[in-house]
Amino acid sequence: MATIRTIVYAVSAACLSQAAVLPICAQEEPPKQPTVSTTAQGTKVAADLAEAAKKRIKKVSETEYELGPIKINSAKREVRVPTQVNMTEGILEYALVHEHGKTHESLLRTTASPTELNVALLLSHFEPHLKEAAKFLSEPSEQVKARMAQPMEHEGANRMRVSVEWKDAAGKVQTAPMNAWIRDKQSGKPAAASDWIYTGSFISQTGFAAEHDGSHIAIYFDLISLVNFPDKNNASDENWLVESAAIPPVDTPVTLVFAHVNTTPEPKSPAGEKR
Numbered sequence: 001m002a003t004i005r006t007i008v009y010a011v012s013a014a015c016l017s018q019a020a021v022l023p024i025c026a027q028e029e030p031p032k033q034p035t036v037s038t039t040a041q042g043t044k045v046a047a048d049l050a051e052a053a054k055k056r057i058k059k060v061s062e063t064e065y066e067l068g069p070i071k072i073n074s075a076k077r078e079v080r081v082p083t084q085v086n087m088t089e090g091i092l093e094y095a096l097v098h099e100h101g102k103t104h105e106s107l108l109r110t111t112a113s114p115t116e117l118n119v120a121l122l123l124s125h126f127e128p129h130l131k132e133a134a135k136f137l138s139e140p141s142e143q144v145k146a147r148m149a150q151p152m153e154h155e156g157a158n159r160m161r162v163s164v165e166w167k168d169a170a171g172k173v174q175t176a177p178m179n180a181w182i183r184d185k186q187s188g189k190p191a192a193a194s195d196w197i198y199t200g201s202f203i204s205q206t207g208f209a210a211e212h213d214g215s216h217i218a219i220y221f222d223l224i225s226l227v228n229f230p231d232k233n234n235a236s237d238e239n240w241l242v243e244s245a246a247i248p249p250v251d252t253p254v255t256l257v258f259a260h261v262n263t264t265p266e267p268k269s270p271a272g273e274k275r
Contacts, residue, residue, distance in 0.1 A: 039203075039205045049115050054119065057072075082255055083096060084254060086107060091237075092182060093105040095218070095227075096110060096216040098110060118201070124260075125154070128199055132230040137235050164254050178256070182242070183240070184240065185238070194231060196230070199226065201225065201226050220237045
């Protein structure tokens with residue numbers, strides 16, 4: 001797993017930043033391609049929060065770590081986030097938000113902060129990049145185009161499989177790709193099986209934009225969100241619905257599992273030593 005020095009650098013270099021606090025309640029719809037205006041203050045806030053998150057990492061076994069409610073497995077290169085079902089019907093723009101984020105349009109909610117998830121993903125050798133998720137935008141901003149054109153250090157390390165794990169009424173553990181809980185209005189079927197893209201958010205004038213909005217995973221493309229859905233309809237804010245027939249009741253505990261798709265560098269521990 002990566003060292004915290006690498007993480008702090010990556011947070012700055014990749015324009016991943018963090019605001020000091022999450023919003024107290026859901027905000028109005030933000031622009032999906034906001035103007036990225038990074039400042040030294042915002043960069044410092046991002047680095048300070050990343051450092052604080054690193055200090056909260058606890059080693060629980062030779063290959064397992066905890067960061068707040070998030071669990072990291074360095075052997076499996078897997079990140080597990082506790083969530084709850086937030087909606088069982090209606091239009092969706094997000095798959096996951098913080099409990100103080102835009103819960104009126106999100107499939108799941110969590111107490112884990114975007115800062116914690118971002119650090120966990122970086123530690124697990126995911127690498128943020130926009131290209132697959134932003135390519136469907138009809139009029140991407142110049143800043144989005146520039147970020148899409150940037151080279152990746154490890155091609156494919158922005159792709160991830162995201163699955164849901166929960167217990168049914170009989171107490172039996174069930175698993176499914178998260179796509180199975182999202183309905184594509186155009187096809188009338190669950191969202192196409194697809195990897196998700198770690199896009200990484202950005203540093204704003206105040207800090208980490210994802211932290212400020214509480215946005216973890218977007219279905220309708222959102223530059224602020226940590227993760228986006230690479231689908232030809234991700235530029236539509238009315239195309240995605242809850243797959244009501246598949247999802248368990250509201251408040252059901254659900255573990256969201258992030259796993260690598262492609263081979264990435266040898267994992268290291270949060271302290272920097274090789275496994």
